[in-house]
Amino acid sequence: xxxxxxxxxxxxxxxxxxxxxxxxxxxxxxxxxxxxxxxxxxxxxxxxxxxxxxxxxxxxxxxxxxxxxxxxxxxxxxxxxxxxxxxxxxxxxxxxxxxxxxxxxxxxxxxxxxxxxxxxxxxxxxxxxxxxxxxxxxxxxxxxxxxxxxxxxxxxxxxxxxxxxxxxxxxxxxxxxxxxxxxxxxxxxxxxxxxxxxxxxxxxxxxxxxxxxxxxxxxxxxxxxxxxxxxxxxxxxxxxxxxxxxxxxxxxxxxxxxxxxxxxxxxxxxxxxxxxxxxxxxxxxxxxxxxxxxxxxxxxxxxxxxxxxxxxxxxxxxxxxxxxxxxxxxxxxxxxxxxxxxxxxxxxxxxxxxxxxxxxxxxxxxxxxxxxxxxxxxxxxxxxxxxxxxxxxxxxxxxxxxxxxxxxxxxxxxxxxxxxxxxxxxxxxxxxxxxxxxxxxxxxxxxxxxxxxxxxxxxxxxxxxxxxxxxxxxxxxxxxxxxxx
Amino acid sequence: xxxxxxxxxxxxxxxxxxxxxxxxxxxxxxxxxxxxxxxxxxxxxxxxxxxxxxxxxxxxxxxxxxxxxxxxxxxxxxxxxxxxxxxxxxxxxxxxxxxxxxxxxxxxxxxxxxxxxxxxxxxxxxxxxxxxxxxxxxxxxxxxxxxxxxxxxxxxxxxxxxxxxxxxxxxxxxxxxxxxxxxxxxxxxxxxxxxxxxxxxxxxxxxxxxxxxxxxxxxxxxxxxxxxxxxxxxxxxxxxxxxxxxxxxxxxxxxxxxxxxxxxxxxxxxxxxxxxxxxx
Numbered sequence: 001x002x003x004x005x006x007x008x009x010x011x012x013x014x015x016x017x018x019x020x021x022x023x024x025x026x027x028x029x030x031x032x033x034x035x036x037x038x039x040x041x042x043x044x045x046x047x048x049x050x051x052x053x054x055x056x057x058x059x060x061x062x063x064x065x066x067x068x069x070x071x072x073x074x075x076x077x078x079x080x081x082x083x084x085x086x087x088x089x090x091x092x093x094x095x096x097x098x099x100x101x102x103x104x105x106x107x108x109x110x111x112x113x114x115x116x117x118x119x120x121x122x123x124x125x126x127x128x129x130x131x132x133x134x135x136x137x138x139x140x141x142x143x144x145x146x147x148x149x150x151x152x153x154x155x156x157x158x159x160x161x162x163x164x165x166x167x168x169x170x171x172x173x174x175x176x177x178x179x180x181x182x183x184x185x186x187x188x189x190x191x192x193x194x195x196x197x198x199x200x201x202x203x204x205x206x207x208x209x210x211x212x213x214x215x216x217x218x219x220x221x222x223x224x225x226x227x228x229x230x231x232x233x234x235x236x237x238x239x240x241x242x243x244x245x246x247x248x249x250x251x252x253x254x255x256x257x258x259x260x261x262x263x264x265x266x267x268x269x270x271x272x273x274x275x276x277x278x279x280x281x282x283x284x285x286x287x288x289x290x291x292x293x294x295x296x297x298x299x300x301x302x303x304x305x306x307x308x309x310x311x312x313x314x315x316x317x318x319x320x321x322x323x324x325x326x327x328x329x330x331x332x333x334x335x336x337x338x339x340x341x342x343x344x345x346x347x348x349x350x351x352x353x354x355x356x357x358x359x360x361x362x363x364x365x366x367x368x369x370x371x372x373x374x375x376x377x378x379x380x381x382x383x384x385x386x387x388x389x390x391x392x393x394x395x396x397x398x399x400x401x402x403x404x405x406x407x408x409x410x411x412x413x414x415x416x417x418x419x420x421x422x423x424x425x426x427x428x429x430x431x432x433x434x435x436x437x438x439x440x441x442x443x444x445x446x447x448x449x450x451x452x453x454x455x456x457x458x459x460x461x462x463x464x465x466x467x468x469x470x471x472x473x474x475x476x477x478x479x480x481x482x483x484x485x
Numbered sequence: 486x487x488x489x490x491x492x493x494x495x496x497x498x499x500x501x502x503x504x505x506x507x508x509x510x511x512x513x514x515x516x517x518x519x520x521x522x523x524x525x526x527x528x529x530x531x532x533x534x535x536x537x538x539x540x541x542x543x544x545x546x547x548x549x550x551x552x553x554x555x556x557x558x559x560x561x562x563x564x565x566x567x568x569x570x571x572x573x574x575x576x577x578x579x580x581x582x583x584x585x586x587x588x589x590x591x592x593x594x595x596x597x598x599x600x601x602x603x604x605x606x607x608x609x610x611x612x613x614x615x616x617x618x619x620x621x622x623x624x625x626x627x628x629x630x631x632x633x634x635x636x637x638x639x640x641x642x643x644x645x646x647x648x649x650x651x652x653x654x655x656x657x658x659x660x661x662x663x664x665x666x667x668x669x670x671x672x673x674x675x676x677x678x679x680x681x682x683x684x685x686x687x688x689x690x691x692x693x694x695x696x697x698x699x700x701x702x703x704x705x706x707x708x709x710x711x712x713x714x715x716x717x718x719x720x721x722x723x724x725x726x727x728x729x730x731x732x733x734x735x736x737x738x739x740x741x742x743x744x745x746x747x748x749x750x751x752x753x754x755x756x757x758x759x760x761x762x763x764x765x
Contacts, residue, residue, distance in 0.1 A: 142606075438763050
């Protein structure tokens, strides 16, 4: 055997299709609102067909709540709240433990439905979304009877009825992030899943029924922005919103002067900073994970790559090389890395901003790959030579698009990273621990990952600085938004 | 023809297996009115050493498991105990002459104790640990870690709940346990081993030994590979002896009587402080 050095052996990675079975989930033809423990048709809402963004095929009809429906849900939550609060804390916890268990038992079905309804790769919904949702309920179940330890022994009471609005990028997981701490602390909830991804929240409603959640403690009202607006104005005691900064600001204005509790988990333009002393290959994997995980539909996506000048050529070359190996396509294929864009509207937003980037003079490179004929797709894209003030380097694209800018010194990297209206997350890549901690301390971001990216855990607080919102989810701080101390 | 009952041979639970005492000895277990119910192993020094060895072997993987995993295993333990609660409550009536309500209440409390501690595993670090704001350019943080092998001296009564209350904090904190079960009512505590065995509790993490306290105290509490002692006997004479034995290898001794769960847990962890430079 001869060993040739300096020359890369060409390897073709051919994968046979490995489709997940759609039969793992049997969807009903129609899903209604979940109010007061029962599924009920909307009274003043509409019925909308939810579709698979990878095929544009209809999946099921879903009842969307009108203002009267929202009011009915809030009433149901209001009626159920005193008894839920009065339940012994451990007993509340035991109900949440059951929810966690049932999510685990129905994991396959939930993963399939999440992928069908939202377009994310099945390996992500199977290995991340669903297990993380179960873990979140499991962890907060354990807080229910230990709140004194999280609240410094202070007197506390639940907020009461909370209105929760979750986005379409992690539908089940965001519902878990919202519901678990709210329920553990004795609140009752009205949750609005996103317009394009209502199904797993409605399966979670079935799970609540099976877990013995008392009627009215959890209410699910699918709908679009108008349903969310009705929920914000419904007189709930607290609003928790995850979504865009524009809508978050609107909610904050709407609630001004009402004394309603509010937490916002909004957009981001997170910097992923690669220093010259980083392990470059691992950094490249982290960059790819940071921006192409879930098609870049991630509020904390590492969408601004900052690379130290001395390694910029190597990093961008290896990144581009690695991007060629991403498998883009059928989300139900177990080998798929990048699935479908969640909706036609989101695809249009991504396209529009990418066109702006080209017009602004940045160098665009998009992976050339075969895409399915139907559905919404955007191939992994990197912009080089990006001016720090250009729109693609400033605005959240919420798609598989990363911008690259370079820096020379640590101070410059920190300054550039912090030069954003957002402050959700950041990545720091260096083999020098002291530098990593120093940079982490200087970054104005709620989450800083060192030599990793996109790590989440129910025990670790998540949330943003600045216009990325306020309030935290996860860990003991995730309880605070749901109690009055 | 009358069918004979197939009575259970009660055994120790050591290293995930059920074993008779290596000494070949047993003691009768009797009901409240003195009737013989069964024979239980009368463990020897060697049995104790075997149990500690098994606990040490099981300690590493249990301590190294994620807190989430440990929580799920303890919750599974609670699920398994619930599935046999009726049977064990009836046994409480038959053995200890408890009334049915009290027997069931003891089971409920034991199950809920396991659920409570299942919820502690991933919260210990948040409650007991933290960043130290040191006056120098260092990231200094302190975290709780399991102390290692914990010897539990369970109370005579309540036989089942007392064992669970004494052992669960040690397990939740990531320790492995060697417990001497109730001397007066050893049968249901030994049954608990069967439940642990089908609960994803890894072999060696919970070890249950029956026998006479005067024979077992010295080999267990004096064992050099035991890190902490939980004395739940409530016996002042035992306490003095336990404290003296502990001193030989500086074992941590706690007497949890009446203590809240955090206090019980704190007695069974070490706090480790790490320092890391910060700066460019």
